[in-house]
Amino acid sequence: MxxxxxxxxxxxxxxxxxxxxxxxxxxxxxxxxxxxxxxxxxxxxxxxxxxxxxxKLSTNKLNSLATQQRLGIDQMVASQQEAVTISQESGAASPFAGAPELVRTLLQADGALITTMNRVRLLFNRQDFTKALFADLRTATHHIHIEAYTIEPDGVGKALVQLLTQKAEQGVRVRVIYDTFGSHRLNRAFWRPLVQAGGQVEPFLATRLGRANLRINFRNHRKITVIDGQVAYMGGFDIGSTSRKLAITRDTQLRLTGQAVASLQARFFMDWNTTAKIKKVHFQKAYFPDPADNGRTTMQIVGGGPEQKLEAIKLGDLRLLALAKRRIWVQSPFFVPDDSLLDALVLAAQSGIDVRVMVPVHTNQPMMAKATEFYLNQLVKAGVRVYRYQAGFLHSKAIIVDSQYLMTGSPNLDVRSFKLNFEIAAFIYDQTLAEMVERQFKLDMAQATPYTYAMVKNQSHASQLGADLARLFAPIL
The missing domain is CATH 1.10.1200 (Non-ribosomal Peptide Synthetase Peptidyl Carrier Protein; Chain A)
Structure with a gap:
């Protein structure tokens, strides 16, 4: 009793x-x-x-992140918002890449300035990315800023530290922010040569316990590199790899020159000043040199994080999907959306739009893969064409709309990326680039198998139950 x-x-x-x-x-x-x-x-x-x-993150941390957002761009954001409004009200042809509603949404949600005359190179292969990145790092004369989710202590990671150390010894200002969860295999000895040479290394939002982070649910998933304020990289590739996980050879990375580099530089400054206890950085002309302005791509760089009152990247994705007239093609390592994104894709498919979603068969996170299966089942039942990539871990994150608009960057199409992680995305208004990613999508289709309604119906009860249970935990995965 x-x-x-x-x-x-x-x-x-x-x-x-x-x-x-x-x-x-x-x-x-x-x-x-x-x-x-x-x-x-x-x-x-x-x-x-x-x-x-x-x-959740402490109020002090969130307030600090929000404060850093005000790095002198408010006035420019207000000016661009006014220009978009005047353009819409006048009925004149929009100078804002033909998508003034999307531009305005991103300006309002994240203060994402629209930049023009950018030159963008798309990189889909890890070897091409690594080769291009190291070549640009060797040319640095003033500063190198790196913000990374995962840096592995393999040959590539060690070569990176060696090169950064050489640059620091030459007088180049080197700053690195890394996420302690994604880069959990690193230790102080890994960074010691760079620090001794004068480089600065900071674990993102470290606590008094040093690298230990008791709120590991909030991860810095951004992948940003800025070199001399002239060249920048962003996208999905991490630095290095490990045999403990599936190798990621296929992703989407951007190499940028032009006005958008300043947006990525500002984002790095905000994150550095939030996480660095000392040696904060302030605006100097040398960090924001005049761009060459020899490109033709218009784009907005959008940050996402738990400090935001609005989920800027998700709102941008929803507005982007709403632009579609003919097709929406999506790639993501994981597909665990909230109801709004799921409904938007289903509505588009049932309106006659060619909606395709591609995810990998093999991933490094079995629970997320099982939750993804639940949502893929819903898409297939609604008429969406789903493909499962067979040739390794497809890590690309991209939305292509009507061969004209493109979203790519670090965020997966899942709740974590929109609510919990610190992410960075590029919304690109360039038909040529959108068509290049679309062509790569078609190449990936040759290494993927269709996931059909017949396959869903033939799933065992145990498999369906596993997907249902994984879906219950989707909001906290």
Whole structure:
């Protein structure tokens, strides 16, 4: 009898603590129910998981990130918003890449300045990316800024540190921000030669415990490199690889010159000044040189993160999908969208638009892959053409609309990328680039198999149950 009483008391205390824990911080209803499920079904263990994965960033950190957003661009954003409004109200041909609604959405949600006369090189292969990056790093004379999610201590990672050390010894200002979760295999010894040469290295949002991050649910997934304020890289490729994970050979990376480099530089400054305890950087002309302006691509660089009141990248994706008249082609390593994105794709497909979604068969995260399966099943039932890439881990993140507009960068099409991670994306208004990514999509289709409604119907009950269960935890994966 007394054992039953103790068990009831423990259950009541656990349930009460779970409710208080989850509701003490505002979050969307799906994440609230997911965490309640974890805390109620896994007493003690659930609270340990919540301590590391469920707690939000402190108010001070969020305020610091929001403050850094005001790096003197507010006035330019306001001017561009006014120009877009005048253009729309006058009915004149839009000078804003034919998509004034999308431009205005991104200006409002993230202060994403529209930049013109950019030159963009698309890189789809890891070897091509690594070769181009190292070639540009060797030319640096003033500064090198790197913001990375994963740097591996393999041959490429070690070669990077060696090259950065040489540059620092030559007087080049070298600053590196890395994510402690994505780059968990690195230690202080890895960075020691660079630091001793005068380079600066900071783990993103480190705590008093140093590299230890008790809120590992918030990860800096941005991949940015800026060289002398003239050349920049952004996209999906990490630096280096490891035999412990599936090799990523296919992704989408951008090499940029032109006005957009300043946007990536400003983003790096904001993140550096938020995470660095000392040696913060301030505006200097040398970090923002006049661009060559010899390109023809118009684009907006959009940041996403938990400090935002609006999910800027997701809003941009939704507005981008709404532009479609003929086709929407999507690639993502994981596909775990919220209802708004899922509904937008389904609506487009049922309106007669050619909607295609491609994901890899093989990934490094089995739970996310299983949750992806649930959402792919919904797409297939709605008439979306789904493809599963067979030739390794497809890591590309891209949305191509009507062979005219393109979104690519670091965010996956999942809840984590929109709500929890710090991400960076490029919304590109350039038919030539969109068609290049579309051609690559067709090449990838040759190494992919269609995922059909017949396959969904033939799935075992166990497989469907696994997908359903994984989907329950999608908001916190």
């Amino acid at each position: 007394w054992l039953t009483t103790i068990a009831i008391i423990i259950i009541v205390i656990n349930a009460t603590a779970a409710i208080i824990t989850v509701f003490r911080q505002p979050r969307d209803i799906a994440a609230t129910w997911a965490w309640l499920l974890v805390l109620l079904l896994l007493p003690v263990i659930g609270f340990i998981l919540y301590w590391f994965f469920g707690r």
